[in-house]
Amino acid sequence: MENSSLRVRIQKLGTTLSNMVMPNIGSFIAWGVLTSLFIEKGWLPNDEFATIVVPMITYLLPLLIGYTGGYNVYGQRGGVVGAILTMGVIAGSEVPMFIGAMLVGPFGAWVIKKFDQAFQEKIRPGFEMLVNNFSAGLIGFALMLVSFKVVGPFVSNMTSAIGGGVQAIVDMRLLPLANIIIEPAKVLFLNNALNHGIFTPLGTEQVLKVGKSVLFLLEANPGPGLGILFAYALFGKGSAKSSSWGAMIIHFFGGIHEIYFPYVMMKPALFLAAIAGGVSGTFTFQLLNAGLVGASSPGSIIAITGLVPKEGNYFANLLAVWGGVFAGALASFLVASLVLKADKSESASLESAQAATKAAKAVAKGQAQVALSEDMTVDTVHQIIFACDAGMGSSAMGASLLRDKVKKAGLNIPVTNKAIANLQDTDHTLIITQEELAVRAAQRTPRAIHIAVDNFLTSPKYDDIIAQLTQQTATVAPTQVEARGGEGTPDLNGVDRVIFAYGEAQGSATMGQATLSAIFKNKGIKIPVISVPYTDLSRYNAETSLIVTTLTQQATVQGVVPKATIMAVDSLVTTPEYDKLVATIHK
Numbered sequence: 001m002e003n004s005s006l007r008v009r010i011q012k013l014g015t016t017l018s019n020m021v022m023p024n025i026g027s028f029i030a031w032g033v034l035t036s037l038f039i040e041k042g043w044l045p046n047d048e049f050a051t052i053v054v055p056m057i058t059y060l061l062p063l064l065i066g067y068t069g070g071y072n073v074y075g076q077r078g079g080v081v082g083a084i085l086t087m088g089v090i091a092g093s094e095v096p097m098f099i100g101a102m103l104v105g106p107f108g109a110w111v112i113k114k115f116d117q118a119f120q121e122k123i124r125p126g127f128e129m130l131v132n133n134f135s136a137g138l139i140g141f142a143l144m145l146v147s148f149k150v151v152g153p154f155v156s157n158m159t160s161a162i163g164g165g166v167q168a169i170v171d172m173r174l175l176p177l178a179n180i181i182i183e184p185a186k187v188l189f190l191n192n193a194l195n196h197g198i199f200t201p202l203g204t205e206q207v208l209k210v211g212k213s214v215l216f217l218l219e220a221n222p223g224p225g226l227g228i229l230f231a232y233a234l235f236g237k238g239s240a241k242s243s244s245w246g247a248m249i250i251h252f253f254g255g256i257h258e259i260y261f262p263y264v265m266m267k268p269a270l271f272l273a274a275i276a277g278g279v280s281g282t283f284t285f286q287l288l289n290a291g292l293v294g295a296s297s298p299g300s301i302i303a304i305t306g307l308v309p310k311e312g313n314y315f316a317n318l319l320a321v322w323g324g325v326f327a328g329a330l331a332s333f334l335v336a337s338l339v340l341k342a343d344k345s346e347s348a349s350l351e352s353a354q355a356a357t358k359a360a361k362a363v364a365k366g367q368a369q370v371a372l373s374e375d376m377t378v379d380t381v382h383q384i385i386f387a388c389d390a391g392m393g394s395s396a397m398g399a400s401l402l403r404d405k406v407k408k409a410g411l412n413i414p415v416t417n418k419a420i421a422n423l424q425d426t427d428h429t430l431i432i433t434q435e436e437l438a439v440r441a442a443q444r445t446p447r448a449i450h451i452a453v454d455n456f457l458t459s460p461k462y463d464d465i466i467a468q469l470t471q472q473t474a475t476v477a478p479t480q481v482e483a484r485g486g487e488g489t490p491d492l493n494g495v496d497r498v499i500f501a502y503g504e505a506q507g508s509a510t511m512g513q514a515t516l517s518a519i520f521k522n523k524g525i526k527i528p529v530i531s532v533p534y535t536d537l538s539r540y541n542a543e544t545s546l547i548v549t550t551l552t553q554q555a556t557v558q559g560v561v562p563k564a565t566i567m568a569v570d571s572l573v574t575t576p577e578y579d580k581l582v583a584t585i586h587k
Helices: 003-039 053-091 098-123 128-171 175-210 224-235 239-250 259-267 270-287 302-307 314-340 352-366 392-406 435-444 461-469 478-483 507-523 534-539 551-558 577-586
Strands: 384-386 415-421 429-434 449-455 499-500 531-532 545-549 565-569
Touching: 003 098, 003 175, 003 478, 003 534, 053 098, 053 128, 053 175, 098 175, 128 392, 175 270, 224 239, 224 259, 224 270, 224 314, 224 461, 239 259, 270 314, 270 577, 314 392, 352 577, 384 392, 384 435, 392 429, 392 461, 429 435, 435 449, 449 461, 499 534, 507 531, 507 577, 531 534, 534 551, 545 551, 551 565, 565 577
Parallel strands: 384 415, 384 429, 429 449, 499 531, 499 545, 545 565
Antiparallel strands: none
16 A cells, blocks of 8 residues: 555656646757757758747746646646746746746745635625736745745756766766666656656756757657567467557557556566666667657657757667667567566456456455446536546547447547546546556546546447446336346356357456456356357357346347346446345355
């Protein structure tokens, strides 16, 4: 519990930093393109356009960060005060104030928020605008002077010290050791916090001095993930093997690194492969003097290639960057291959392996998985939000997948994606997040319905969500109601197998099978549990088989095997009917 709490706190800190930079990445990319094109050693040298470079990094970028930091704490009003304080640290220093903006932006918003909480209800009617404007202006003015005299010089000295420390590490050729921390932290969803909260500000300052920075490549390198996915494609098993090809394309060309994280988590020994790839890649970057002129977001080989500097020999710079990427891929592939080839476990799908583990864990603890709610209907869910650390990338793709299912089901429910930090605690909201981030999402929005998934792109829970949301429009026969519980719960005595029936969506049936199998094992029940497509149900003896299906699909199953005993449930994955079913074996 303590380790989990520490991880959540670290994630919160990292996310707070990255959420000030992430929304403004476009401005960093614009500055990088401006620099690579129009400075004296750029692709298209232009003295007039080059005059924009310094004001942009000195004023625009820090002010955007300070405003965004304040906005994240207290909306528009907090953003304005945060920007005022940021102007103070800019004027009070001689280096770009990214770190200073990250400090004073949220702080200024916090101060004005506390002021409003203390005095808002005491303002006489008609004086609201006067008090609000003058309080923001005067508090911002006073704190700006403090920022100018104290924070600016302090952060300037601290930034110089940090920059000197980073440069010393680079000079000693020790930078690859950083990947021992970076690669595991990435898989634990600290990737954006590292890249945009730490490396982007430091790398941008380094570009000013030497024209490029290797720091932009430390986290963004797609090589380690590519090697792991390629190893799965050759030596993996089940759906992990078959899905790895598509994951490779999304990861390497789309830059969505989160897609390979579940593959690493499946087999913890693969953390060694990720570390080997990161260390090898960074070592090669340093050896060949690689670097980029701006932050690569997303970490796609296309985006990375577009930020290779022209200064010096362009093709040498390009080969240095590509060399580090593919060196990282080769190293992680070799280690991952050894791990996967040494794995002697039976072939199993990615979904069923993860489901079985979680089901057994849930049963052992006497609790259900974080999953569907019996109250989740079209009346209680007015919007669905996919939430992740950055609010883009894999969550956007997951939202797109579920949006298509919602549309096909004839539901008029908006499906969007957001960063966890931008979630609002409202009723009638279903929030879907990855399991590593579920605690943070639940803490921020306790009034919402929460569902945690392994992978936004391959979760079988989406079919259960649709089934749950459409249940009230389904025609429920009397036998259905009886089969759901009470005295109508089917009797396991005389049943020689339990069958989970499925159509196109096999995932939820597989997870239901794993859940009930774990319950049976825990209770010492020897009845086999299998999953079977609708078209094959007639092959089994209807009199000695119990068929489990969802409420929305019961009519289909009855049409195939009209004489079979059917138990229709709200959700194949999490339902109290399984406990009632087990109880019948003792009657």
